[in-house]
Amino acid sequence: xxxxxxxxxxxxxxxxxxxxxxxxxxxxxxxxxxxxxxxxxxxxxxxxxxxxxxxxxxxxxxxxxxxxxxxxxxxxxxxxxxxxxxxxxxxxxxxxxxxxxxxxxxxxxxxxxxxxxxxxxxxxxxxxxxxxxxxxxxxxxxxxxxxxx
Numbered sequence: 001x002x003x004x005x006x007x008x009x010x011x012x013x014x015x016x017x018x019x020x021x022x023x024x025x026x027x028x029x030x031x032x033x034x035x036x037x038x039x040x041x042x043x044x045x046x047x048x049x050x051x052x053x054x055x056x057x058x059x060x061x062x063x064x065x066x067x068x069x070x071x072x073x074x075x076x077x078x079x080x081x082x083x084x085x086x087x088x089x090x091x092x093x094x095x096x097x098x099x100x101x102x103x104x105x106x107x108x109x110x111x112x113x114x115x116x117x118x119x120x121x122x123x124x125x126x127x128x129x130x131x132x133x134x135x136x137x138x139x140x141x142x143x144x145x146x147x148x149x
Contacts, residue, residue: 010078013035013074014032014035014070015033016072017071018030018032018066018067020063030062030067034056036054037049037051056100058080062104066106075109080101080104080105083102
């Protein structure tokens with residue numbers, strides 16, 4: 001068993017249309033922001049809402065699928081890992097760190113009507129979901145003989 005785990009699962013809405021780019025070597029990469037909401041009661045019992053914004057990056061075929069079918073406001077399930085990037089701020093010389101989610105799986109959620117509304121809001125985008133979503137590799141079935149106790 002591994003000594004550590006770096007896994008993130010998010011369900012949220014896109015804060016902006018994805019930006020699909022290609023590296024100099026031709027690898028597709030997409031970036032977009034994802035908002036997740038949390039509701040809770042404060043100490044006084046009043047209902048509070050908090051929105052967290054996540055930077056999402058995807059590579060390869062998944063990047064192309066995200067770039068083609070996702071639009072601002074679309075609800076998605078993202079599975080991936082957290083990665084940090086460090087750089088030095090050119091103006092202040094301060095060391096900065098950014099955290100992003102590297103997506104390994106994406107599933108579009110919501111109804112077909114949601115997709116059509118998103119397509120209407122973003123002309124030039126298809127109004128239908130893709131016919132084939134990336135499928136995770138098949139997991140082997142666990143039997144009683146696999147359990148060590």
